[in-house]
Amino acid sequence: MRSEQEMMSMLIGFAENDSRIRLVTLEGSRTNKHIPRDPFQDFDISYFVTDMNSFKENDDWLHIFGKRAMMQKPEAMELFPPELGNWFSYIILFEDGNKLDLTLIPMDEVQSYFAQSDGLVKVLLDKDTLVTTEIVATDRNYWIQKPTARQFDDCCNEFWNVSTYVVKGLARNEILFAIDHLNGIARPNLLRMMTWQIGSERGYTFSVGKNYKFINHYLPKKDWEALLSTFAQHGCQEMWQSLFTCYELFRKYAKTVAGNLEYVYPDYDEAVTRYTASIYSSLK
Structure with a gap:
């Protein structure tokens, strides 16, 4: 070369x-x-x-x-x-x-x-x-930008709303539909929220790289491994677990951002989580 x-x-x-x-x-x-x-x-x-x-x-x-x-x-x-x-x-x-x-x-x-x-x-x-x-x-x-309260709520809204489409796809056994919504919309908003949490604690003077490629440098090992596990999508059961893990990670990081920036974390998390659990239980 x-x-x-x-x-x-x-x-x-x-x-x-x-x-x-x-x-x-x-x-x-x-x-x-x-x-x-x-x-x-x-x-x-x-x-x-x-x-x-x-x-x-x-x-x-x-x-x-x-x-x-x-x-x-x-x-x-x-x-x-x-x-x-x-x-x-x-x-x-x-x-x-x-x-x-x-x-x-x-x-x-x-x-x-x-x-x-x-x-x-x-x-x-x-x-x-x-x-x-x-x-x-x-x-x-490309530095991390501090979100406004509206941007924070928009991110939460988009994540939880699109998650219901993932649920619908899995309930219908339409795995490609579910994968597309998880990969294309839901997880990118999880990554966005993780980045905001990093910025809220480390400052807004650096970038985590294109496609979030350096985000693992700033995440606890346990959370990084959990994030990677959400890419396991070989079947519907693996997809359900990926979705549940995304829920846990989003909730954790969004609540931290809300606390650090004195924003309000939305209550529709609970409603969507209940909806997801009811659909998942009905399929067993």
């Missing part, structure tokens, strides 16, 4: 020698000083170009970056509608294992790019001195 230095030298060198590319930036985890380096990090690179069509007309110019194992061009796909507007991206896995997410951006969108940046951006090359203020990469936009 080519080293980070080799990859960066190649990507910047190509831009230096191509007059169509005027500005190059790096985004994502490789700009974040709080993320440990590893070989699985993508190279998230943006080229700001004067002539988009000359790049898009064929892919031959990409060969210089190395042999590709696979490439995706999201903005050229029909099944998945494009989301980047006038931008055009290439997601490339090279045979040596390196991963490149390369985005072409028209020159007239430089200002909007920086205006909508999430903060994790570093300027690598600026041929025309377009960036006149210092850009310092920061993950501040």
Whole structure:
């Protein structure tokens, strides 16, 4: 596998020698000083170009970056509608294992790019001195946010309301329906509440990472293992247990947040829990 230095030298060198590319930036985890380096990090690179069509007309110019194992061009796909507007991206896995997410951006969108940046951006090359203020990469936009009382109640409401759909799916033996609601809505709100509890006790000056990937660093071992157990969904009985464990964890963390922030924990927890228990008992 080519080293980070080799990859960066190649990507910047190509831009230096191509007059169509005027500005190059790096985004994502490789700009974040709080993320440990590893070989699985993508190279998230943006080229700001004067002539988009000359790049898009064929892919031959990409060969210089190395042999590709696979490439995706999201903005050229029909099944998945494009989301980047006038931008055009290439997601490339090279045979040596390196991963490149390369985005072409028209020159007239430089200002909007920086205006909508999430903060994790570093300027690598600026041929025309377009960036006149210092850009310092920061993950501040991903720090835990203190919830308002309304946000706290909304999270509780969404968790307990969607849980009834999980119950309905299990009662009907529609396990994919139940899994979708637990995985897609209920558990993400549990993770949100856990993060709020962490912030309420440790401060709101850090991130637990994309997809909550570092949350285990802040949870008691017992709770972390309980959370992992909720992903056991091989059958309806396992799903019921996962749901019950989610109930216990949500109740514990939400009540702690309510106590720390002097918010009111809703009483519909008891009503939904009784409803769930009655349905579960009727199936035995």
